[in-house]
Amino acid sequence: MKNIPLSIPNVCGNEVKYVSETLADGWISAVGPYVSKFENAMKEYIGSNGAVAVASGSAALHLAYLEAGVGLGDVVLVPALTFIASVNPVAYLKAEPYFIDVDDTLCMDPVKLEAFLTNKCLFENGIVKIKENNKRVKAICVVDIFGNLADYERINEIASKYNLVVIEDAAEAVGSYQIKSDGTKQYAGTFTDYGCFSFNGNKIMSTGGGGMVFAKDTEHLEHIRFLSTQAKSNAWYFYHDEVGFNYRLSNTAAAIGVAQLENLENFVKQKHILYDTYKAIFEKNGIEMLSFRDNIRANKWFFSILWNEDNKLSRDELMAKLKERGIETRPVWGLINEQKPYQNCGHDDLERTYYYKNKIVNIPCSTNLTVEDAEYVANEIIKLKNGE
Ligand SMILES: Cc1ncc(COP(=O)(O)O)c(C=O)c1O
Structure with missing residues (x-):
C-alpha cells in the first residue's frame, strides 16, 4: 500500500556535508559560524536589514510581541x-487576543479589521481602546496562511492610522513574495514592523526546529538578538539588566538551514508543479482548490481542497477513507477562539473563518512528492467523491 505523508522535510542538498563540519569541529551549540552564515544568507534572500536566528517560530513570535511592547492587560488583534x-505568546506576555475574521486569502480581512477599529473602538491621544471593556489594543498579528499573503498595503495603512504595531507571522510563507508596481519583489517577513519565520519539520524549509525574527527597525532587531541570548549586559561578568531567554538556534541546526536555503527556490518550483498537477485534475472534476492571491509568488506551502458538504461523503469520512488508501490529510486547525485557554476572549464576526474551517482538507504537498503520487492522490479523492 502507498504511504504518502502530508508534509515532510526534503533533505537533498548539502545538509550532511555542513552538519558533518559542525560535528567534526565540535561547534554544535549556538556558538559557531553557521548561525551568522544562516542569518546573513536569509537576510540577503529576503532583502531585510538583518535577521536573528532562534530556536523556533514560537520563540520568534514571543520576542517580536515582547519587543513590540505587548504586555499586561493589552489586547492583540489576531485571526x-x-x-x-x-497566539500563545500573547498569553505568555499576560495580554489577550481578540479575534478578527479572515478574507478569501485566509489572511486577516483588512475591511473587517478597519470596521472593528472604527466602530467598536475609541481612538484618543494615539491610543485605541475597545469600547465594550476599555481594554487597550496594542498590536495586530497577521498570519500568512499556507504561504499566502495578506493585503499588507491596506493593513499597514490602517495600523498607522490607529498607531498600532503589526507583526507578520510568516512562519508558513518563507520564500513568498509580492511583486510591487515597480517590478521589485517584497518578501514575506518584511511587510510589517516585525516578521517571524518557522523552520519546523513540516515547513517548506526546515532546520528540524528553528525560527527567525526580522524587524524594520535595526535597534529593535538588535535588542531581540540580545534578549534571545539571555540579555547579557556584560558577557564576561554575567551581568543581566533585563530578563532574557535561551532562544538561540544551534550551529548544527543553522548548518541545515544554510543547506535548505540553497534549495528553497527548487522547493518552491516543485510546490508549484504539484499544485498545478492537482488543480488540473480537480478542476475537471468539480473540486475547488484554495487559490493564492494574484500578483504574488506564493511559496504554496500547503494545498487545500474545499470539501463540499453536499458530497456523498462527509469531510471526516473522506479523510478516514484516504488514510485507508495510504494518504495522509488533515483538516484545518481547531479555531483559536474555541480552544480552552481562549474561549473567553473577545471576537468579531467570524463568518469567513467558520466557512473555511468546515470545508478545508489539506492534502499531501511535500517537496519530495512525485507528480505521479500527486495524480494518485487526486484520483483517489475523485473516486471517493464519486462513491467508488
Ligand atoms: C502560522 C504558524 N505560526 C507559528 C508557528 C510556530 O512555529 P514553530 O513550530 O517553529 O514554533 C507555526 C508552525 O509551527 C505556524 O504554522
Missing part, C-alpha cells in the same frame, strides 16, 4: 484561523 503558536 482565529491559525496555528495556536501565533
Whole structure:
C-alpha cells in the first residue's frame, strides 16, 4: 500500500556535508559560524536589514510581541484561523487576543479589521481602546496562511492610522513574495514592523526546529538578538539588566538551514508543479482548490481542497477513507477562539473563518512528492467523491 505523508522535510542538498563540519569541529551549540552564515544568507534572500536566528517560530513570535511592547492587560488583534503558536505568546506576555475574521486569502480581512477599529473602538491621544471593556489594543498579528499573503498595503495603512504595531507571522510563507508596481519583489517577513519565520519539520524549509525574527527597525532587531541570548549586559561578568531567554538556534541546526536555503527556490518550483498537477485534475472534476492571491509568488506551502458538504461523503469520512488508501490529510486547525485557554476572549464576526474551517482538507504537498503520487492522490479523492 502507498504511504504518502502530508508534509515532510526534503533533505537533498548539502545538509550532511555542513552538519558533518559542525560535528567534526565540535561547534554544535549556538556558538559557531553557521548561525551568522544562516542569518546573513536569509537576510540577503529576503532583502531585510538583518535577521536573528532562534530556536523556533514560537520563540520568534514571543520576542517580536515582547519587543513590540505587548504586555499586561493589552489586547492583540489576531485571526482565529491559525496555528495556536501565533497566539500563545500573547498569553505568555499576560495580554489577550481578540479575534478578527479572515478574507478569501485566509489572511486577516483588512475591511473587517478597519470596521472593528472604527466602530467598536475609541481612538484618543494615539491610543485605541475597545469600547465594550476599555481594554487597550496594542498590536495586530497577521498570519500568512499556507504561504499566502495578506493585503499588507491596506493593513499597514490602517495600523498607522490607529498607531498600532503589526507583526507578520510568516512562519508558513518563507520564500513568498509580492511583486510591487515597480517590478521589485517584497518578501514575506518584511511587510510589517516585525516578521517571524518557522523552520519546523513540516515547513517548506526546515532546520528540524528553528525560527527567525526580522524587524524594520535595526535597534529593535538588535535588542531581540540580545534578549534571545539571555540579555547579557556584560558577557564576561554575567551581568543581566533585563530578563532574557535561551532562544538561540544551534550551529548544527543553522548548518541545515544554510543547506535548505540553497534549495528553497527548487522547493518552491516543485510546490508549484504539484499544485498545478492537482488543480488540473480537480478542476475537471468539480473540486475547488484554495487559490493564492494574484500578483504574488506564493511559496504554496500547503494545498487545500474545499470539501463540499453536499458530497456523498462527509469531510471526516473522506479523510478516514484516504488514510485507508495510504494518504495522509488533515483538516484545518481547531479555531483559536474555541480552544480552552481562549474561549473567553473577545471576537468579531467570524463568518469567513467558520466557512473555511468546515470545508478545508489539506492534502499531501511535500517537496519530495512525485507528480505521479500527486495524480494518485487526486484520483483517489475523485473516486471517493464519486462513491467508488
Ligand atoms: C502560522 C504558524 N505560526 C507559528 C508557528 C510556530 O512555529 P514553530 O513550530 O517553529 O514554533 C507555526 C508552525 O509551527 C505556524 O504554522
